[in-house]
Amino acid sequence: MALTIALTSDETKTNTTTQTNAKTVAKLNPYAENAFRRIVEGNARFSQGLKTNPNQDIDKRLEVAKGQVPHTIVLTCADSRLSPEILFDQGLGDLFVIRVAGNVADQFTIASIEYAAEHLHSPLLVVLGHERCGAVAAAVGAYESHLKSDSHTEKPAENHGDEHANITALVKKILPSVLEAARTSGPILDKAININVENTISDVFTHSPLLRRLSEEAKFSVVGGTYDLDDGRVTFTAPRDAKTLVRIH
Numbered sequence: 001m002a003l004t005i006a007l008t009s010d011e012t013k014t015n016t017t018t019q020t021n022a023k024t025v026a027k028l029n030p031y032a033e034n035a036f037r038r039i040v041e042g043n044a045r046f047s048q049g050l051k052t053n054p055n056q057d058i059d060k061r062l063e064v065a066k067g068q069v070p071h072t073i074v075l076t077c078a079d080s081r082l083s084p085e086i087l088f089d090q091g092l093g094d095l096f097v098i099r100v101a102g103n104v105a106d107q108f109t110i111a112s113i114e115y116a117a118e119h120l121h122s123p124l125l126v127v128l129g130h131e132r133c134g135a136v137a138a139a140v141g142a143y144e145s146h147l148k149s150d151s152h153t154e155k156p157a158e159n160h161g162d163e164h165a166n167i168t169a170l171v172k173k174i175l176p177s178v179l180e181a182a183r184t185s186g187p188i189l190d191k192a193i194n195i196n197v198e199n200t201i202s203d204v205f206t207h208s209p210l211l212r213r214l215s216e217e218a219k220f221s222v223v224g225g226t227y228d229l230d231d232g233r234v235t236f237t238a239p240r241d242a243k244t245l246v247r248i249h
């Protein structure tokens, strides 16, 4: 009985994920649609244990040594369980990958995306968060400790002697997503992870006139996604562009 329930639950989730991803394909610009299909199909192979490890032989290495045309840009967390080439079953020259804890976007991250979109003509950006993200969990922890503490006074400003100044800066960057998640009922972490992906997409468009223009010209699309560490599946949100930008902070 337990097995039946588990299978049913898994099947339901698979169908939901497939439907969500199909909807995403329908709204992408034509340049990005093919790229997105490759990503979705590769993730399906990976999650089912059917990886084909494409584009990893010597011929491909020699081919891309002459130049790269990555079909998708991926901005994701530095978490060791999230290697995009593995979980999307891609190879050399396929993905332009930017990784940073908490998949947040700063000026250099956005510059990297701009380079790939403008000069390498990559039509699709995937911003990928993941289940049980340590960076987002740290921000949730900071929020909860703040609630428990009697004094809500601000800590002194960081200085060069603060060993945790850099991690504190990362936590502060993610904190608005946690505060937004905390305004609804239920556990915060999963909601904060999804909101953090949306806020990163918002940051990318907000701080990049170039990417807004490419989006308006239907040459650049963005989708958000969340990776399930247990079953290996990525669930994507509907595409985001400069017009559907909903969060400016």
Ligand SMILES: [Zn+2]
Residues within 6 Å of the ligand: 077, 078, 079, 101, 102, 103, 130, 132, 133, 134, 135, 136
């Ligand atoms: Zn993470």
